[in-house]
Amino acid sequence: MSARTLPLLFLNLGGEMLYILDQRLRAQSIPGEKARKDEWTDVDRKRVMNDIITTMFNKKFMEELFKPQELYSKKALRTVYDRLAHASIMRLNQASMDKLYDLMTMAFKYQVLLCPRPKDILLVTFNHLDTIKDFISDSPGILNQVDETLRQLIETYSCLSAGEFQLIRQTLLLFFQDMHIRVSIFLKDKVQNSNGRFVLPISGPVPWGTEVPGLIRVFNHNGDEVKRTEFTTDGNYVTPQREGSFDLYGDRVLKLGTNMYSVSRPVETHMSGSSKNLASHAKENVVPNPLAKEEMNFLARLLGVLDVKTPGGSETRFRLNLFTTDEEEEHAALTRPEELSYKVINIEATQEPGRRAELSRILGELEVAEPRPASSGKGEDLLALMDGL
Amino acid sequence: MYRKEKSIQLKSSSAALYNNLSVLRPPGRQLAAFSAVHGPSVNVTVPSLEGREGFCPVFPLTGVLLSCLSFQAAWCVLPSRVLLVLTSQKGIQMYESDGSIMVYWHALDVMEHPPGQTVFARGIAAAGGRFICVGTSSGLVLVFDIPPKGTNITVSEVLEQHRDAITDIAAELGQAPDGAGDLVTADDAGALCVWSSGEEFTLLSKIPAFGCTCSSVKLWNGVVAAGYGNGQILLYEAATGLLRAEVNAHARWIYALDLAPETGKLLSGAEDSFVHVWKISRNPDTDDVEIEHCHAECVTDTQVCGARFCDPEGNSFAVTGYDLSEIFRYGRV
Numbered sequence: 001m002s003a004r005t006l007p008l009l010f011l012n013l014g015g016e017m018l019y020i021l022d023q024r025l026r027a028q029s030i031p032g033e034k035a036r037k038d039e040w041t042d043v044d045r046k047r048v049m050n051d052i053i054t055t056m057f058n059k060k061f062m063e064e065l066f067k068p069q070e071l072y073s074k075k076a077l078r079t080v081y082d083r084l085a086h087a088s089i090m091r092l093n094q095a096s097m098d099k100l101y102d103l104m105t106m107a108f109k110y111q112v113l114l115c116p117r118p119k120d121i122l123l124v125t126f127n128h129l130d131t132i133k134d135f136i137s138d139s140p141g142i143l144n145q146v147d148e149t150l151r152q153l154i155e156t157y158s159c160l161s162a163g164e165f166q167l168i169r170q171t172l173l174l175f176f177q178d179m180h181i182r183v184s185i186f187l188k189d190k191v192q193n194s195n196g197r198f199v200l201p202i203s204g205p206v207p208w209g210t211e212v213p214g215l216i217r218v219f220n221h222n223g224d225e226v227k228r229t230e231f232t233t234d235g236n237y238v239t240p241q242r243e244g245s246f247d248l249y250g251d252r253v254l255k256l257g258t259n260m261y262s263v264s265r266p267v268e269t270h271m272s273g274s275s276k277n278l279a280s281h282a283k284e285n286v287v288p289n290p291l292a293k294e295e296m297n298f299l300a301r302l303l304g305v306l307d308v309k310t311p312g313g314s315e316t317r318f319r320l321n322l323f324t325t326d327e328e329e330e331h332a333a334l335t336r337p338e339e340l341s342y343k344v345i346n347i348e349a350t351q352e353p354g355r356r357a358e359l360s361r362i363l364g365e366l367e368v369a370e371p372r373p374a375s376s377g378k379g380e381d382l383l384a385l386m387d388g389l
Numbered sequence: 390m391y392r393k394e395k396s397i398q399l400k401s402s403s404a405a406l407y408n409n410l411s412v413l414r415p416p417g418r419q420l421a422a423f424s425a426v427h428g429p430s431v432n433v434t435v436p437s438l439e440g441r442e443g444f445c446p447v448f449p450l451t452g453v454l455l456s457c458l459s460f461q462a463a464w465c466v467l468p469s470r471v472l473l474v475l476t477s478q479k480g481i482q483m484y485e486s487d488g489s490i491m492v493y494w495h496a497l498d499v500m501e502h503p504p505g506q507t508v509f510a511r512g513i514a515a516a517g518g519r520f521i522c523v524g525t526s527s528g529l530v531l532v533f534d535i536p537p538k539g540t541n542i543t544v545s546e547v548l549e550q551h552r553d554a555i556t557d558i559a560a561e562l563g564q565a566p567d568g569a570g571d572l573v574t575a576d577d578a579g580a581l582c583v584w585s586s587g588e589e590f591t592l593l594s595k596i597p598a599f600g601c602t603c604s605s606v607k608l609w610n611g612v613v614a615a616g617y618g619n620g621q622i623l624l625y626e627a628a629t630g631l632l633r634a635e636v637n638a639h640a641r642w643i644y645a646l647d648l649a650p651e652t653g654k655l656l657s658g659a660e661d662s663f664v665h666v667w668k669i670s671r672n673p674d675t676d677d678v679e680i681e682h683c684h685a686e687c688v689t690d691t692q693v694c695g696a697r698f699c700d701p702e703g704n705s706f707a708v709t710g711y712d713l714s715e716i717f718r719y720g721r722v
Contacts, residue, residue: 001458001478001507001509002507003506003507068506113692116641117642118618118642161553161577161578161602162600162601162602162618163553163554163556163576163577163578163602163618164577166602166604166618166642167507167554169405170404170405170406173404173405173711173712174404174405174428174458177402177404177405177428177711177712178401178402178712180712193690197690197712198690199690200662200689200690200691200692202640202661202662202663202687206620206640206641207619207640207641209601209619210619210620210640210641211619211620211621211637212637212640213620213637213638213639213640213661213663214637215635215636215637216634216635216636216637216680216681216682217634217635217636218633218634218677218678218679218680219631219632219633219634219635219677220675220677221626221631221676221677223631223632226675226677227677227679229681229682231682231685233663233665233685233687234685234687235640235661235663235687237640
């Protein structure tokens with residue numbers, strides 16, 4: 001499908017990830033003086049956010065991202081976010097990482113579905129980036145990186161036609177097809193049904209450039225209007241007030257893509273007691289990709305580019321839990337349905353150039369797209385090999 | 390006017406693609422066959438031999454196209470045979486109507502596209518009792534000459550009038566008045582071309598784009614019905630390209646149009662969850678083209694991506710939606 005979809009997918013999912021991490025870090029944060037060595041403080045939170053955002057908007061990474069290319073599979077993309085989430089002193093257990101990825105993807109799926117015009121996906125992206133800029137408002141260096149990405153977005157997408165934007169939207173919808181994970185905050189706000197499907201409103205402002213339905217006009221062979229009739233439906237639409245801004249700065253008007261989380265509105269996903277639709281239709285909706293190797297090579301390059309702050313002996317990695325208690329997290333890990341497992345391969349970063357070439361070669365032989373049972377001998381050997389690097 | 394009937398269950402969900410439903414009703418048979426694109430595969434349901442509706446589950450693309458996404462599946466009815474045509478990012482496949490044997494494969498020329506641009510085929514129609522026309526992402530319309538039987542299918546012509554990706558192609562479903570042509574092609578920019586089919590296709594009129602994608606198009610008795618991304622349905626005279634009617638039909642992007650040739654009923658489905666039934670007619674005194682609204686159906690929480698009448702009078706219709714693993718059906722009360 002559209003070869004220009006990946007930047008939008010990556011940036012919006014990344015934005016949602018940052019919203020969730022920010023909310024969880026705030027929820028678990030303890031005032032500096034009172035915090036024990038293993039507890040989060042505000043300073044830690046700001047550092048984690050800074051580190052992740054710096055990594056995400058790395059110049060070389062962005063250059064690679066904006067090249068026309070096919071979308072990654074869900075598994076391959078999940079691996080990239082796994083690395084991103086671990087770009088700082090924070091670490092997440094598999095269960096928390098799974099939950100984080102579920103939340104990110106369902107949130108963006110919702111935004112793509114409800115976008116009035118396909119072009120408005122750009123406004124959603126701008127909303128994410130605007131909020132990211134608020135997270136790092138006191139770091140001019142990183143702010144500059146984000147602004148650069150904004151400029152690149154404007155340059156790449158401003159000239160696309162509505163038809164091309166619709167193709168991008170269709171590509172995104174293909175990526176999200178058959179995902180129906182229920183998110184507590186969506187269920188509470190009644191934007192998602194208990195079967196996991198989103199509520200599509202039939203009222204409110206029509207997209208910019210669309211007329212409110214109802215009018216039929218008939219013209220004669222001279223082009224003069226000769227008849228006018230109206231029809232009614234259950235829909236209750238109104239004319240929109242103004243169009244959102246597609247500039248570097250401006251009022252985006254659209255609320256989709258802004259931060260809906262806060263400390264008082266925590267997020268949870270429901271995995272148990274899912275409808276049978278969830279289990280049977282959660283398969284990867286992409287074809288086995290013979291170019292999976294290429295995806296892993298990109299990832300390997302990403303690892304080489306990242307200035308990963310490998311924690312030394314003195315620096316502890318703090319664990320962030322996306323669940324309310326450790327027991328909940330453990331339970332979630334045990335009860336996650338097999339079909340929804342991401343089977344992520346954990347890769348340790350290494351700085352030695354010689355090792356990096358070896359790593360690329362090994363990664364080149366891996367097939368991420370084909371789901372393999374975790375107990376396959378070959379898979380375990382490779383993992384063991386990488387652990388030893 | 391219409392009420393919901395029993396749905397058909399699909400093996401997998403439907404993708405958000407234009408005109409994502411095709412219906413085949415062989416003459417004399419009550420039951421219809423349906424096809425809808427899932428993504429890397431196409432769902433085809435055929436009535437079982439006993440007359441009950443069983444379904445032939447997920448119909449995978451064979452051989453060459455393993456790593457490929459489909460864009461459209463449609464049955465093409467010609468006097469001597471019916472073919473099931475599948476388009477994708479790699480090319481065009483033609484099968485016998487039950488999907489059992491592939492009779493033809495045409496690979497798309499990747500070279501003729503600028504790098505980075507998506508390559509695909511989209512827009513399928515049988516024309517002139519002899520041809521099958523398929524559109525491409527570069528704006529070309531390939532005309533295939535189909536023999537009454539066998540696999541000796543050839544490209545008889547390539548029509549080069551569109552500059553943007555083809556979205557839909559439609560053949561005349563009724564009786565074309567003189568000079569009105571029998572084929573209309575539509576593209577991503579919203580431009581429409583009306584053609585006369587034959588050994589050599591002739592361009593009769595061109596309706597310029599006005600800044601909105603035309604995602605679906607139909608041709609009936611010399612009237613072009615076009616559905617647009619801004620939710621409007623426009624009716625034009627095929628012979629002259631003159632605009633005859635404008636309907637603010639939907640609140641969001643139209644994905645599918647269909648027409649019942651015996652009555653002039655028009656069906657439209659869009660992202661706004663609505664399916665509308667309209668009636669097109671020609672005023673015998675003024676010769677004006679008229680359109681009236683007949684019925685509105687809200688497919689709750691669904692972005693409609695395919696809509697087709699199941700009979701030539703328009704007494705029943707079927708609907709597919711993004712992420713839905715069933716085909717909704719409605720019939721006249």
